Amino acid sequence: MRDGIKSALSQLEQECLDCGACAEVCDLLAELTDSPGELARRGIDVYLAYSCFLCDRCAAACPLELRPSALFAARRMAAVEKGEIDPEEYNYLLPDRKEHVMQLYRSYCGIDYGDLEAEKGAEICFFPGCTLMTYSPVLTREVFKRLEDECGCRGMLTDCCGKPLSQMGLEERAAESSRNLVDKVKCLGVKRIVVACPGCYYYLYEILGQEEIEILTVYEVLDFTEITAENAPLCTVHDSCPDRFKGVFSKGVRAALKKSGFSVVEMTANRGDTPCCGSGGQVSHFRPELAEKLIEVRLREAEKSGARVLLAYCLSCVLNFATRPSGVKVRHVLNLLLGLDEDYSDVKTKVLKILENAG
Template identity: 50%
Template sequence: MERNLEKAIDSIISECQECGLCSSSCDLLAGHESPAEMARRGITMEEGYTCALCGRCKAVCPFDLSPMDMFQARRDEAIQNQEQDPDEFNYFMPDSEENVMNKYRQYYNIDYSDLGSDENSDTYFFPGCTFMTYSPKLTKEVYNRLRKEIGCREILTDCCGNPFYQMGLSDSAHQFSNSLIDKIVQKEVKRLIVACPNCFYRLRETLKSTGVEISTIYEVLDFSGITSGKLTKCTIHDSCPDRFEGILAQQTRDTLKSCGYEIKEMTNIRENSPCCGSGGQIAHFQPDLADKLVKGRLEEANSTGTEMLVSYCLSCTLNFSRFDSKLKRRHVLNLLLGVDEDYTEVNNQLNEVFAE
């Protein structure tokens, strides 16, 4: 891990021209000297865990440098050197029985074991932790449509393992990924249909040696018979994992337009989209910064004059729903499948779970 940090630091020191482009696009970097100067004096653990790991710094860098990699490597080192207690992360780690999402599903009796299946299919639906926890109605609707339209054998209620990677828990990440590979191979899965952008990119990397095909919902479902409702204008927030390839960004825009939605774009979209405030679990370490990111994005969305802010990442949608706004905040699939859900009450529901 130390070699990874040294390599990331050396790259920044030797190649960063200190032009200020990344600092002007990132609240963490804006509050400090240049990435090169930070690299020369050493990255603190606090700085490592303040980075949203969103990649916007790399997107704006004319030399394709990635200060984010330096901060990620600092997280890895903090865990390896026992500067950071990994037990502090248990409440959002998928291998912990006491994690927030497990407790939420148990409290509200969210279960998928009663769903039908296509026994002749080798295609499985992988909704992802956030989607299947906080949007069970939409999750079931998606699965049932997948089963009817393309044949779907089962819904996999697993985590892609992304939290381990984000928090610097590389050993746990490796073990978790191997367990997931073993499960998918044992089930003879040939194709996974994914709803979450984090899961899409993480699973594509994890399963690349298995030959399993990873597809998004927007590639496989037929939305042609669905038309927009009364609210026909929306603006789209792009998810950080999709920043460099823009696969879901393009798919969702094309599909929404085909269903009659008019998209009013914000100034900062696609590769230049800011983090929603949930990236890298920064709300855990820097809640004020996370709130600032949410409020800033809501202001930008409001300036488009649309009625609705949508995202193809439910974590983003939930984060935007934490504050009052005249905008409706919805997941893209809420619009495309006609399943309306108001996510503004999720935080109150979480408080109820832990008040018991």
């Protein structure tokens, strides 16, 4: 990953045309006076590095397909290496620490998947991702059951993919986390991994790409046609940043919704042009006002679409939208496809209480 960021940064330094197309789709770039190319050449401060959602909407708009996010990601790595930030202060965000908020939440709520953990010989496994298995044990267990019945799934991998560490700039810890996961998957003899979260899906592709392990989405392997929705509400879909360029989830989700009898109305910005939900790059912890603005704009856009339900296939996006007042109901796509309704509006309040109690 480090090499990819370095080469994207050097491309930015050398090739950026200062054309401004990226700033048209990004409030952060729009508020800066210099183009990404100029910033790459002269360098940026730490505060700015942690102000970028790492969402790559700018890269999708760039005529040269340059990646301004590399500038911010590289500066984060440098900040860690130079000791400009103290990672210990952010243990609640870091999945390899026991103080990680999701570990605290699971322990507080008694959420445990010990009975489903993959064992040696489990060739087909489910990888729910930290957010889904923490904040929706109902969906996690139901998806597992469906995969077990329909696809021969024999266990669950409850590890973190390591992406949050990489996004914080903790490249060595991210690499260690990835190595551990690769070793575990090889040792168990896993041949196919079914993934629910787009962030995990693309990250696993990067770290397991060489291992001849098939990685599929739940929308590709489960047949949702049995659950035909009656009186189905009109829905709109918020797409996820990691899915921006390949669109595996955006296509699969819309096809599954259509098969199940749901109609989708599109918001103006959709698929590859979708703005971040506000949870990308951990910016909400460093520049909450930037994240709040994105959430509000997106909720108003969903209301304007005429949809009654705003759907997302990443639970982090769902949680960001669900906690704000709006004229739309916010749900995970799987809540509709599996016929399991859940209200996520108080999850973040509960998280804050748990964090306060943990000191």
